[in-house]
Amino acid sequence: MSRVDYDLFRRGTAATIEAAATVLPTDVADALRRALEKETGEAARSALAYIVENIELSQKSTSPICQDTGYPTFWVELPAAWDRSRVAAIIREEVAAATERSALRPNAVDIVTGKNSGDNTGILVPAVYFDDAQGDSVKVKLILKGGGSENVSCQYKLPMGSLGAGRDLEGVRKVVLHGIFEAQGFGCGPGIIGVAIGGDRAQGYSLAKKQLMRSLSDRSPVPELAALEETLLRQGNELNVGAMGFGGATTVLGVKIAAAHRHPASYFVTIAYGCWALRRKVMVLSSEGFAVSDH
Amino acid sequence: MESIRLNLPADRQLVKSLKVGDEVRLFGNIVTGRDAAHKYLVEQRPDSVRDILKGTFIYHCGPVVKKVGGGWGVVAAGPTTSIREEPYEAQVLEEYGLAGAIGKGGMGEKTLAGLVKTGSVYLHAVGGVATLLAQRMKRVVEVRMLEEFGTPEAFWVIEVEDFPALVTMDSHGDSLHRQVLEASRKRFDELLKQKG
Incomplete structure (x- = not known):
């Protein structure tokens, strides 16, 4: 008490x-070190090496x-x-x-x-x-x-005809993948993706941002959402956008999804893009x- | 990869010869300038900052600074997203005789055309590595428009030593950002069709 x-x-x-x-949180720093170990793209590898060195320098010198x-x-x-x-x-x-x-x-x-x-x-x-x-x-x-990562955070309204995204978890998969694709270069990747499905517009942004507080090892307690988190982590990386958008194996470090009930007329999918830092x-x-x- | 040393003010022939993928190390004075600065440079066309910009790089950066004695020290100074300066950059490069811009995320076709026209380059610094980059800054030479723009937006003239960056857009019209965008768009279209 x-x-x-x-x-x-x-x-x-x-x-x-x-x-x-x-x-930097230990889980994120460790994920970046693993990304460096497996990166083969020369430019992305160099970027990750600077990132890992910077994490250590900042901690040592207690500077931002x-x-x-x-x-x-x-x-x-x-x-x-x-x-x-x-x-x-x-x-x-x-x-x-x-x-x-x-x-x-x-x-x-x-x-x-x-x-x-x-x-x-x-x-x-x-x-x-x-x-x-x-x-x-x-x-x-x-x-x-x-601000850079906040600028690439975004909200989709399903259905979205241009992506063939309907009002279901498959539609959610398509728009989140689109959000990761669109963020390339601008959000300081590899990124951590917070996703909120449902709610009103304001609740969506709030809930999505809160997902960034979750540990990278955390899985959604809802099996369907946990499966979607895994799929999007794998497919997000298959885009090969890489660290800093230089092209490479690690585009996202984690995808964290939560859902809220929605209004029958609305189906919002909100993405809070977290930079590697x-x-x-x-x-x-x-x-x-x-x-x-x-x- | 062997990196290329660039002393500032820059040898323009050397800058023109740089290619996408080249790693460079900067030595000398660079000048920070971001949103407010670019708008100001294009709309007001001030003469008051021409001397500090000529022949060097404008760095898209809003640093964390600290008062040290009578002057300033840089605590953290990584790049900010460059694309916001897309409407202005080509004109800024030409008008102020810059060797190029440093930032992150790359820039668009208008800037790329500007690089070709002026023989300048876009250098990508690694986003977020602010302590590391600040440690490559030897001193703040001076600051202009601090009162008007505030700390993040002012023109900070900073002497750098061994400041690392990657050429991602060059004066030959090549862009790493365009290459990655095209390749990842293809992957994205394939993944859309795949079931989760």
Whole structure:
């Protein structure tokens, strides 16, 4: 059971932001090392070698893996005794402080004036979403998702005649494959593909992004979706787009799918494209302090 | 692969001779410039940055920087997606006498035609390897338009040493991006027909 301790929450949040920006999750780093071992394309192999070296350098020097430290997005699970607005304020302050320390790049630009706020705070930035806690401990999930990968995230509406994609899982397969094909070069591959089927448009984007928090070894508990995850991982790689779009054996590192009920009139398939620098961390507060992990 | 050393400002004959697939190492000053910079260069045609752009490469990059003493240090500085500059790049290369652009993801036919016309190249740096590339940056020489554009969008003049990049579009009209796109489109069409 965790006490209500806002100071501990603050310290944990600061550590989580720094860890997310500088230390790539172990599952992703290992997958990239395996991709390097089996790559035979000269340009893709060279790109993967730089990627693997960079992961090690960033961790050692605690500097950001990628200069685009992304849209800071927090999902917070909070027991009832905690004050949400106070927690949101602490997150905002710690994001600004991390920016001041150059752990994050200032990424919040005013739409009307074009001015960068300079500290990563602004309207709806950072994004903080609250959920009730499952138990009585505080859990914070953070993803720092870069703009390039967010730009190639997309949403399909089935049926889609041009691809012969109907309103079924076979149609989903076709449009997700199309999304991977279209992202080539732009999303810093090899990518991790979060997919949401169903929901309304907003729920689709949210659910798809949340799939990027899953471990690469995680399989959907729904057998049909687990099979589709596997098929799309295999076929995505068969496109031979390769690291950085240079042509090569590894185009995607993982495909993670979730489904929500849909409106009878709608069938949305939403893709959240995660670049290879998938910066995710999870913090759990307990009476012992805070612990930061990869997923 | 043997990499080719490019001292900056660049020997234009050497740049013109580069081919898709060549690995290069840059030594000298490069200048960052991304969305706001490209729009500014084309729409305002300012004289204030001509001196820093001439003969070198414009780097599509919004770095993480840190104040060090009276100056600046680069903490992280990988490339950003270049295709957003597609409407501007050919004109920017020609007007400012650049040897080329550095970025990621490649660019389109308009830029490729610009490379052929001006004898320049597009260099691909590896996306996301920001710490590694920052460590190849010796110093920030100066920064322009920082107040107006903010950190990611300003013109940062940076001296690099042994900065690695791959030629993916050249002055002979070749593009690795076009090759991969065509091959993967063929694969995609086949996979569409296959059942999952």
